[in-house]
Amino acid sequence: MEEKKVSVEGTGSSGMGWKELWLKEDWWAVWLGLGIVVVAYIFFASGSTIKPIAIKPAKWHTFAQLWSHFIGHIGAYIANFVIWLVIFSVSTAILGFKQSEFIPSFIFVYIFSVLIFMVGAWDKAHHYNLEPPLVALALGMLISNIFRLPKWMDTGFRVEYYIKTGIVLLGATLPFTLIIWAGPIAFVQATIVSLTTFLVIFFVATKALGLDKRLASCLGAGGAVCGVSAAIAIGGAVKAKKEYPSIAITMVIIWAIIMIFFLPLVSRAMGLHAGIVGAWVGTSEFADAAGFAAAQAYGTMAQNLPNIPGTEDAAVWGFTLMKVIGRDIWIGIWAFVLALISTMKWEAEESGVRPSKSCRDMVEISKVCAWLLCCIHNNDTHIQWLHP
């Protein structure tokens, strides 16, 4: 076989196994979230609280009021900053990030975050839709597209890691009774949405647009499950061409950014309840980070504007039920089913090599799994591509 020249020598670290517990952001988010919950409980059990360090700017009308609040709580702000800096520095150091790059970048992120929350706490901010998540996104896009930030600053822009830690902590505030009460309905609705979205995208992409099945899989999962994460997970599962995950990721980001602004503003115009909007965002948004921003933005509007019913918690809880619990759990199922179909069927068709008997049995199982998933909600669904 003729060898192809490659520009970079591979660095293929072997399967992580247990090392994943300290070499993956997801596990660090779990450790940090649980750790903070345990510390909070210990403080609570001993008659104290960690609430004073959970500081954010209070509502203000004049700069004098803002300054007075800031100076009056400077100790809490410093404590808050130091705690997050230590937590994230230690964890990112273990993940392999250079601390000489991470720490200055994190300081930049933290200062901007406080400034953005200050803008959001202005008593007129809600009249101009200056909710912190929307301001943060707009400001971030402006900075990255107008100025050229040094490359090393990327080390501190770990959006997914911060969001994951927040999601674990969010779980600690989500009432278990709400999951029992609304969970089944949310799960059924999210299941219908996830299946329908995936199948529509897949069939339109392959049948109507003639795209490759692997690209269609990345696009379908990106739209149906959890955006960027799903696109990358399915990309690996189906052995996608290198450009396919990039295409799916780009589509997800464009759609997610549009919806961050569109959903809260349209919902506001319609005067929808915060809980309903949270569920709508959870149903429609592709990415968790974007959905959380949209739900939080509308929740803040509901909290501050008298003509919008509901609370900030209702918006975030509705989003969490639909997206984080309802839709995101499908990522593993789709990855498993599509990996089997890709390996046993698509590759077999492309290479002309028939899989072994045990492999064929496995693909039959995957077909049944996929067929059952569809039939649960739609008895008329025929998955022709599974039945050659």
Place this chain on the structure above:
Amino acid sequence: MQEIIKSRSCFNCIYFNNDPEYIEQTFMGLKVMGSGYSSVRSDDGICQLDDRYLSGYNVCDGFRQKD
């Protein structure tokens, strides 16, 4: 047999790269709303021979042992 297959898997191939930083540089938007260090990515990486994104447990005829 399994050991032989494992030793010839992408993990040990010169063409395979699953370094999180490299993955983030390759998929430019990944870091915006995702991460190269996330569990969903598992140990998947890029085969520079076939220009495919795949699992490190794959085996193919183009295998070339890493030094």
